[in-house]
Amino acid sequence: MKNAFSLVEITISTLLLSLLVLIISNLIQYGRTNFSRQFENSECNMEASLILSKLYNDLDCAVGTTPDDWKRLINSAIFFAENNSINITSSTSSTRNYYFDFRAGELLHTENGQKSRLGEGRLKGFDLKLLGIATNGQIYEITSPSSLPVPSEEKILRVLVKINLEFLVNSEASKDSGISRNFSVCYAPPILNRQLNSIWRGVSN
DSSP states (O other), rough: OOOOOOOHHHHHHHHHHHHHHHHHHHHHHHHHHHHHHHHHHHHHHHHHHHHHHHHHHHHHHBBBBSSSTHHHHHHHHHHHHHHHHEEETTTTTOOEEEEEETTEEEEEEEETTTTEEEEETEEEHHHHHHHEEEESSOOEEEOOOSOOOOOOTOOOOEEEEEEEEEEESSSSSOOOTEEEEEEEEEEHHHHHHHHHHHHHHOBOO
């Protein structure tokens, strides 16, 4: 009867123990990575919800009193493309401003002198476009307040605001190499479109 382990038995036991430790370590690391990824995704969802709710609320208040008034929103959207800033004016003439700070990864919202930052440093892209649904059923991108992109015999009956958000999933990664999540929605400002249909019966060139 042997009273001691042989060198082969010790070697095999050590290898098995090392393999077990490696498997357990990998499982723990996988669990941590998976939890971190889910947490980062939930943070992106929450920030996207906050930004969209702010925009929806401000766009709900975007109204005009004449067919030309609603074109202020077009001017502001065109201005945004060049200056990363957009103004949304309400019926009470109060103006809400959004400024996209790419370096900080945030969207600066200003209302009545009160400023708030949205995005938590994760916002990689922010874009607004205006779309118009014409009487012929076609959707056109509106890029100029003075010249609508519809045939002369057609009218714009409904205005949509296309909102694109891009978030960096890993907030510690660089904006060039990190994994991104995109959110793209089209929103129809209700008061503005109600006026467009009931009062003005559409707008044309």
